[in-house]
Amino acid sequence: MFVSFFPKPKLFFASAAIWALAAILFWFFGGEQLGAVLGLPPAAAGAPPIIGITVLWSKPFLWFYIYFAACVLAFYAFWAWYSPHPWLNWSIPVSAFILFLIYFNVQVSVAVNDWYGPFFDYVQGLMSGTVQSTNAEFYAGVASFAWLALVGMNVSVVNAFIVSHWIFRWRTAMNNYFMENWSKLRHIEGASQRIQEDTMRFSQIMEDLGATFVQSIMTLIAFLPVMIRLQVHIxxxxxxxxxxxxxxxxxxxxxxxxxxxxxxxxxxxxxxxxxxxxxxxxxxxxxxxxxxxxxxxxxxxxxxxxxxxxxxxxxxxxxxxxxxxxxxxxxxxxxxxxxxxxxxxxxxxxxxxxxxxxxxxxxxxxxxxxxxxxxxxxxxxxxxxxxxxxxxxxxxxxxxxxxxxxxxxxxxxxxxxxx
Incomplete structure (x- = not known):
């Protein structure tokens, strides 16, 4: 199920987990500051969050994009040298790109959450009559959310398209692997159904669970600091x-x-x-x-x-x-x-x-x-x-x-x- 699509699965997933942990730790203990060398420094301590779509291409974000791509490239280069595999381009770069799109949409959600505070306080002021405003200012605030929603929606569409192809590639890899050994497998009850149907279901469910799990972890990492910051009101x-x-x-x-x-x-x-x-x-x-x-x-x-x-x-x-x-x-x-x-x-x-x-x-x-x-x-x-x-x-x-x-x-x- 895995050896058909991933090189040396046990070692591959263990090394992916270790490499990801090392990259995360390095980011938090110095890597984030390295962006200043390229003119992409982190946000100043205590600086208010950037409200709106521009946060997604602010300097700290641009440096993270570069850092993520460099980590993926290094991991891919190692496995391409250590254990070449016919499906390596799909099992590493495309998988990493899917993870990046998930991360990107999580950051869109954080940006929307940051937009909530000032906008709804502004709405409360309008409703109570303590704030004076114009139609243009109101719709500018709504437009700020609309841009974030539009970007998030289109990224989700792109991700769904790529994921569909990724799932079918994994199914193809399993199908080819099992069919090469059909003479050994044909005696197993329901062998034809297992190859024709179960390989597709397995790859689809694994992607769904994997993507959901990664999104859950990324959401937790992104929103826990937000929640800690906001609990001053509790x-x-x-x-x-x-x-x-x-x-x-x-x-x-x-x-x-x-x-x-x-x-x-x-x-x-x-x-x-x-x-x-x-x-x-x-x-x-x-x-x-x-x-x-x-x-x-x-x-x-x-x-x-x-x-x-x-x-x-x-x-x-x-x-x-x-x-x-x-x-x-x-x-x-x-x-x-x-x-x-x-x-x-x-x-x-x-x-x-x-x-x-x-x-x-x-x-x-x-x-x-x-x-x-x-x-x-x-x-x-x-x-x-x-x-x-x-x-x-x-x-x-x-x-x-x-x-x-x-x-x-x-x-x-x-x-x-x-x-």
Missing amino acids: TELPIVGAIPQPLVVAALAWCLFGTISVMLAGIKLPGLQFRNQRVEAAYRKELVYGEDHEDRAQPATTSELFENVRKNYFRLYFHYIYFNVVRYTYLQADNIFANIILGPSFVAHKITFGPFNQISNAFGRVTNSLQFLLNSWSTIVELQSVHKRLRAFEATLQGEPLPEIDQRYLERQGADGPA
């Missing part, structure tokens, strides 16, 4: 009172509670999803045989196979009831949680309309990034079931025993004849 939290770092503590505790609740509620789903693919594949396979052989797909056989499909789906439906109750109850409560923790500050008149919008947005971004497992649990369940099916291919090619469920299938085949 006097205390409900019930617990005044504590250090109230917004951060509230976000961590709330997300930990939600993630553990959903994981416990969905603990049975991966096995049921995998079982669902097996019974569907068995039913479909019998019908395919029935197209060419009159003695196959007889009513008694198909009824039994479809009954297995029905039973598994009904079990899934049952277990999804309490899973969805827990998940959707938490997500609905999440919509008002920020307002609950801001209650004491509202009552104490410590917060205005601008900071309220900034805090609500920043808190929502941070909690959403911390809820990666919660929001992605259904996708993770699907990935586990697909991985189990493709794992039989890897076990065969590596000379390892088949997964237990595939061994049981082969035993039944030997006892009953071809199914």
Whole structure:
């Protein structure tokens, strides 16, 4: 699944993680200051944030773009020399570009959050009659947001297009790799479906989860300092009172509670999803045989196979009831949680309309990034079931025993004849 697209996968991903960590640490412990050598110094300490689209091509941002490109180029050059791979251009430069576009959109979100404060304080002043303004000034403020939204939207469109091609390239790599070894794999139950369908689903789910995870980490890194800066407006939290770092503590505790609740509620789903693919594949396979052989797909056989499909789906439906109750109850409560923790500050008149919008947005971004497992649990369940099916291919090619469920299938085949 990975060796077809990435060179020496275990070493590759370990080195990517180490290199990324080293690049991040160097950035925070001196690399950011090196931009001054090229006339691109960091923002002055205590300087107010730049409001509007121009922040995206300010000097600190331009230096980060150069720094990111240099780190990617060095990593690519090493692997091109150490372990050339036919898909190296897609597995490193294109993957890095996708990560950069995700980072860029996170920074657009931060810029929008910075815009919230002064603009909504300005709106509050207009509504209360304490600020005098003109139509031109009002629409100039709206236009500042519109430019950020327009850039973010177009970057998302470009990213979606590139990601679609990236997914299909990974599927192509897996397809070619498995087809080269078809003679060793054809005896595995549902081998044709695993190659035709599961390779596409695996690459698509991995990209989706990977991109979501990276975006969550980047959002957390970008918005935690924003939230820490804004919590000067927070006097205390409900019930617990005044504590250090109230917004951060509230976000961590709330997300930990939600993630553990959903994981416990969905603990049975991966096995049921995998079982669902097996019974569907068995039913479909019998019908395919029935197209060419009159003695196959007889009513008694198909009824039994479809009954297995029905039973598994009904079990899934049952277990999804309490899973969805827990998940959707938490997500609905999440919509008002920020307002609950801001209650004491509202009552104490410590917060205005601008900071309220900034805090609500920043808190929502941070909690959403911390809820990666919660929001992605259904996708993770699907990935586990697909991985189990493709794992039989890897076990065969590596000379390892088949997964237990595939061994049981082969035993039944030997006892009953071809199914």
